[in-house]
Every structure is written in C-alpha cells, then in structure tokens.
Amino acid sequence: MKCRRCKAEAEVALPSHNTAFCRDCFLLYFSRQVDHAIRRHAMFTRVDRVLVALSGGKDSLSLMLELANLGYSATGLHVDLGIPVSSERARKRVEDFCAMHGLDLKVVELAAEGLAIPEVKEAVYRPVCSICGKIKRHYFNRMALEGGYTALATGHNLDDEVARLFANTLRWDEAYLSDQGPCLPDEGGFARKVKPLYRLSEFETAAYAFLRGIEHHKDACPYSPGASFTSHKKLWGELEWKSPGSKVSFYEGFLERGRPAFADRDREKGFELRPCASCGSPTSQELCGVCRVRAAVAERRGG
Amino acid sequence: MITVRLEPGGEVKTFDRLNTVHQLLNRLGLRFTEALVIRDGRLLTQDLKLKQGDAITVRVVTSAG
Numbered sequence: 213m214k215c216r217r218c219k220a221e222a223e224v225a226l227p228s229h230n231t232a233f234c235r236d237c238f239l240l241y242f243s244r245q246v247d248h249a250i251r252r253h254a255m256f257t258r259v260d261r262v263l264v265a266l267s268g269g270k271d272s273l274s275l276m277l278e279l280a281n282l283g284y285s286a287t288g289l290h291v292d293l294g295i296p297v298s299s300e301r302a303r304k305r306v307e308d309f310c311a312m313h314g315l316d317l318k319v320v321e322l323a324a325e326g327l328a329i330p331e332v333k334e335a336v337y338r339p340v341c342s343i344c345g346k347i348k349r350h351y352f353n354r355m356a357l358e359g360g361y362t363a364l365a366t367g368h369n370l371d372d373e374v375a376r377l378f379a380n381t382l383r384w385d386e387a388y389l390s391d392q393g394p395c396l397p398d399e400g401g402f403a404r405k406v407k408p409l410y411r412l413s414e415f416e417t418a419a420y421a422f423l424r425g426i427e428h429h430k431d432a433c434p435y436s437p438g439a440s441f442t443s444h445k446k447l448w449g450e451l452e453w454k455s456p457g458s459k460v461s462f463y464e465g466f467l468e469r470g471r472p473a474f475a476d477r478d479r480e481k482g483f484e485l486r487p488c489a490s491c492g493s494p495t496s497q498e499l500c501g502v503c504r505v506r507a508a509v510a511e512r513r514g515g
Numbered sequence: 516m517i518t519v520r521l522e523p524g525g526e527v528k529t530f531d532r533l534n535t536v537h538q539l540l541n542r543l544g545l546r547f548t549e550a551l552v553i554r555d556g557r558l559l560t561q562d563l564k565l566k567q568g569d570a571i572t573v574r575v576v577t578s579a580g
Binding site for chain 2: 222232269431
C-alpha cells in the first residue's frame, strides 16, 4: 500500500478517508486535523493559555504533545485518583512524559481532597465510573478557572464522542444532547471546554502516539470492566467497518442539525444554577455533587 | 513460526502459517482499525506479507476506561 501524498510505503491505512499515509505524511495529516478543529470552532489561539487534562493515556498525551508542537501555550493537569497501583502508574507516565518534553504539569491528589476513589466507591451507592468522572470534571473546571486559563482541553477522540452521543441518543437525554460538542463556551461558572481531537479516531490517536514514541498508560482502570461506552464503541466499530465514514457523518450531522434543536428545547426546561454553598462551583442544589460525595466519605470514615 | 504479542495484557501466541497482516488480524478476530500491528518499530498495513521468524506486536487501540 502506498502513501497517498508521497507514494512511499504506507504505515497507516484509513478506510474512512479511503486513503493511506507514510509516517511523515500521517503526522502532517494529524496536525492538520487538530489545527482545523481548533480554528473551525474558534477553540483558542496562540496567545491563549490552555489547560490540558492528562490521564496518562494515549489520547491526552498525544493532544498535549501536538498542541505544544503547534506552538500553543499548554499546561498539563493530572488528577491522581488514589487507586493503588493503577493511579501510581498513570501518574508516573504523565510526570515522565512532561519531564521528557519540558512541559508544565499540575497535579491534584484526590486523597488529599478527601475523595480517593476507593473510599468514594465504598461510601456512595452509585456506579463509581460516573462519580469519578464528575469529580475529575469538577477539578478540571476549578483549576482552569482559578488558574486563569482560556480553555480546558481534553483528549476525547471521535470514537469517544460518537459513543457518548449514541448513549445520550438511546436515552433521548435532552440535557446532555443540548450541550455535547467539541467547544463549549465559558459561562455560568464553567470554563470553556474544548476537544481538539474530535475529528480523529482512536486508531489514529494510537498510531500518532506510537509514531511519536509516546509511552502511555495502557492498563484498564480496575473499576471499569463492563462500562457501557466500550460496548457502544464495538457496535460503532462494526458499523464503520461496513460503512466507512459513518462515525464522522453521525457526529458532524448532529453538530449541524441535531444540537441546535436540543439547545432550544433545553433553554425552555433548563435548571437554574447557583454557586455551591461550600466550594462555589455551579450547582442546582445547595451543595454541589462533589461536596456531597466528600461529606459521604467523611461520614463513613467517622462511622 | 511467527510470534505475536498482544497488548494490553501481554499474552503471546505463535502461528505456524500466516501470509499477511490481514490473515493475522482475521485469526485474532480483529478489524484492522481496531489494532496497531507493529514489526521492528514500524506500523504494518493489512496488505503486507509476514515471514517466518517475525516478532509482531498487536496493540488493541480501544481504551477500556
């Protein structure tokens, strides 16, 4: 198989684009996809400061490196979940990566915040994955606002976005369907959230990480087996195989024609948000969800 | 013999007769956009031939959480 641009031997075949690239041309293609996403949705510019959420996985580390290579001002943020072995490995990957590339990094330790995930799992009788996600988003937002960053960037790729959109559509969840997208504005106590990898598949980010020599965290979270998004990704993988381009068509079609309708609907029914009485984060109740979880952990410790 | 290391997990499998990357992925039940196939520091496309003595890494790309 030959590279579409230079006719050298290809290393990466992309059926959704009916093309293939050699190493150098694939890296160029990847950069252009990221830059196109940033400019098309006016996510940020080169004078802005961007906080990048780093889990240690291939997507977030690839995003961080690519933003730095493109000349953007990017600072990493890692949330140490406090899960024995797993979190220690993930944190080391992030710290080693940032040290190797000379990138700035901030770390939040959930254990020091009274929210170590193993304790949260014991204290709260709800699926731990959704609570863990809520806690991470809470600290991403707080750190972005307190640090004066223009935008908070996450490494969500096309497969992540399609799986999430699919799950929200299966439930016809108006609230989530109204605000899913690659760029959410800063308003009402929320930092601007951006997803510069949303045009790139998981296969493409994995290929990028390999070709750039990024050592990333590969172990699954010990608490995640059976997560619904994984099965949704497999379903979409089959659909994409039979009909290449389905994922991007589904997602871009939603952004263009679906989301505006749900945004109108949500404005009619939306909840009013106010600052949390304890931490000041936006919430529809007196205490935000994270402060309520922290209280539950403290109560279990005391009991 | 062709030796294949599967990631994540590190399981190692051996195959006596395999001609192409496409055949390897079929034997593993994978689509070629579901995994990176790596040999000697290079990514392999599905049309490439494998040869006896090859040491291959197959890295499944879907993150599980």
